Amino acid sequence: MAYIQNGRNAVLKIIKETNLHSCDRMMNPLLYASQGVRHRKLEVILTTNIEKLGKAGETVKVAPGHFRNHLMPKLLAVPNIDKYAFLIREQHKIFPPEEGNEEVKVVKVSKEDKMKEYEKAAKRLDNARLVLRRLINVEKFRTRSTKDEPIELRSPVTKDELVTEVARQLSVQISPENLHLPSSLSTVGEYEVPLRFPKSIPLPAGKINWTLNVKVRTK
Numbered sequence: 733m734a735y736i737q738n739g740r741n742a743v744l745k746i747i748k749e750t751n752l753h754s755c756d757r758m759m760n761p762l763l764y765a766s767q768g769v770r771h772r773k774l775e776v777i778l779t780t781n782i783e784k785l786g787k788a789g790e791t792v793k794v795a796p797g798h799f800r801n802h803l804m805p806k807l808l809a810v811p812n813i814d815k816y817a818f819l820i821r822e823q824h825k826i827f828p829p830e831e832g833n834e835e836v837k838v839v840k841v842s843k844e845d846k847m848k849e850y851e852k853a854a855k856r857l858d859n860a861r862l863v864l865r866r867l868i869n870v871e872k873f874r875t876r877s878t879k880d881e882p883i884e885l886r887s888p889v890t891k892d893e894l895v896t897e898v899a900r901q902l903s904v905q906i907s908p909e910n911l912h913l914p915s916s917l918s919t920v921g922e923y924e925v926p927l928r929f930p931k932s933i934p935l936p937a938g939k940i941n942w943t944l945n946v947k948v949r950t951k
Contacts, residue, residue, distance in 0.1 A: 774799050775812035777820055782808060789820055796903060847932060853904050854933050854942055860902050861945040864889060868920065868950050888916030889948060894925070898944070911944070922947045 773793035778786050786792045791812050794803065803809040810816035867886040876883075891908040899905045912926040927942035935942065 776803065776809040777812050777816055778809050779820060780808055850929075851933050854927070854929055855936065856902060857898065857904055857906070857927060857944050858936070858939075858942050861947055862894070862897055862901060863947050863949065864893075864897060865949050865951045866920075882919035882921065883950065884919055885917070885948070888918040889946075890916045894944075894946065917946065917948055920948050920950055 774796050775791055775793055776799055778788055778790050778792060781787045785794070792809075794809070799809060810819065866889065869884040869886050872884045891911050891913050894911060894913070895906055895908055906927075910928050912928055917923055923946045925944045925946055927944055929942055933942075
């Protein structure tokens with residue numbers, strides 16, 4: 733337990749004293765499913781020994797939710813990138829592991845492998861349907877002139893909400909810039925939201941652009 737606590741303190745100390753930009757302190761890939769959509773696993777470096785998972789300094793694969801909600805907030809693990817590999821090596825210098833120092837190495841992934849995983853994630857989004865349940869504007873609903881008139885929502889669905897729901901429902905992380913949404917979704921119905929991905933991600937045969945199918949339903 734002492735080593736676990738020291739490990740956390742060491743990482744905090746090094747992050748404060750190392751000249752890292754804010755963008756370097758967290759993962760920001762196009763899609764966090766780039767580590768493997770099929771298994772939905774992330775590669776992380778353990779900062780401490782964790783039973784049934786691995787020893788400090790080892791690179792292991794974990795579920796994105798487990799890393800985001802448990803490991804990262806407690807600094808029990810960090811993303812598998814060069815910056816954090818350096819931090820772990822510095823941690824070992826300050827608080828050597830009880831079982832001896834271990835060389836921390838970043839598992840290199842080829843550019844071709846990354847592009848394949850990006851393509852899998854893009855196809856996952858293109859083939860899926862995002863379902864949102866929202867409250868309607870009751871006052872406008874009661875004053876509709878015809879039943880065919882669109883049902884307005886109490887509050888429109890924004891880009892940020894879509895990004896959050898994509899991560900929650902589909903386990904794929906995108907940024908607002910990946911969505912082409914000139915205006916928020918303000919009525920109940922089905923939408924095809926264009927997706928903006930790098931041209932290096934090849935489109936399936938017959939497709940003109942990537943799209944995300946969104947269905948907004950009433951609560």
